[in-house]
Amino acid sequence: MNINEKDKILKEAIVETIAFFDMFNFPLTETEILKYIKIKSDYLEVRKELMNLIRDKVVCSSEGLYFLVGADLNIEARKENYNHSDRKFKLALKVSKYFLIIPWIKLICVANNIGTDNLKNSGDIDLFIVSKPKKIWLTRLFVVLIAKIMNVRPQKNNKTDKICLSFFISEDSLDLSELRQGGEADKYFEYWLLGLNPIYSKDNTFEMLFKANRKIIDNFPNYYEQKISSKRKMNKQISGFYELNWELFFGKLESLVKNIQIKIMPAELKSIASQGVGVILGDNVIKLHLNDKREEFRKKYNEKISKIKN
Known part of the structure; x- marks a missing residue:
């Protein structure tokens, strides 16, 4: 690959990355652009192409952030969402510490955070949870019960700061x-x-998750794992005796608990589950995204890229 070809590919990768995050009102720093592009590069190369894109009036820059022309308001949106994210992480930690009563939880992540600290004020707080094998439905049962008792489950007309x-x-x-x-x-x-x-990550489960998904992460050759502040982490050791008691009382109920939960789920969820996309009701995966917007995002992104190129 000659220099001109690499420059062209790098420029396209930068535009595609900025355009994707633009859908979530999230302008990027140079560091973030380098981190999220799908081509091996360095700061100097990225900065050079950013200057070219600014010259060509494809991209603008302000306060160390880069965004598509006309998306200036996203700077304030990013600042506002940073403050909202801090509040939501504190709430996630407050609630999740009670989830750790359940000994089968191996990992809890705040999810749907496209862009660093980019959680909107009116949104709920999505958690991604990893359980021990053959304990996924038991884990969900007790997590949902705790959330209901704490009154933090999203309601149709009230999702702000709910779990x-x-x-x-x-x-x-x-x-x-x-x-x-x-x-x-x-x-x-x-x-x-x-x-x-x-x-929360027990037995290096988060590191194991990333290792298991190298085929995805390797698409981002400049990516590095962001260091998480200790203020946003929980550490709790569960004794073997405590876990054994849970196993004795509930350990054999996985199949029964799964069947009961599926039986009482809305018919719409069970209908979509047969498509295997937004809703999955399996022994190893429970995914309840009734309104899976990925196809919508894909169309919006393709339209945005097409508009930029034309």
Whole structure:
């Protein structure tokens, strides 16, 4: 590949990355652009192409952030969402510490955070939870019960700062590549994975999750795992005796608990589950995204890129 070809590919990768995050009102720093582009590069090369894009009036820059022409308001949106995110992380930690009563939880992440600290004020707080093998439905049962007791479950007309419990996987199914919609064309899922923020990780489960998904993460050759503040993490050791008692009382009820939960689920959820996209009711994956917007995001993104190129 000659220099001109590489410059062209790098420029396209930068535009595609900025355009994707523009859908979520999130302008990017140079560091973030380098981190999220799908081509091996360095700061100097990225900065050079950013200057060219500014010259060509494709991209603008202000306060160290880069965004598409006409998207200036996204700067204030990013600042506002940073403050909202801080509040929501504190709430997630407050609620999740009670979830750790359940000994089968191996990982809790704040999810759907496309862009660093980009949680909107009116939204709920999505958690992604990993359980021990053959304990996924038991884990969901007790997590939902605790959330209901604490009155933090989202309601139809009240989702702000509520806890959304719609994605569970088992520790023996950490490879999420099969959950992509359309393979590598599923940009949203890739950035969703990179945006997971662990607030509790037992036995290095978060590191194991990333290792299991190297085929996705390797698409981002400049990516590095962001260091999470200790203020946004929980550490709790559960004794073997405590876990044994839970196992004795509830350990054999996984199949029964699964059948009961599926039976009382809304018919619409069970109907969509047969399509295997937004809703999955399996032994290793529980995904309850009734309104899976990935196809909508894909169309919006393609339209945005087409408009830029024309």
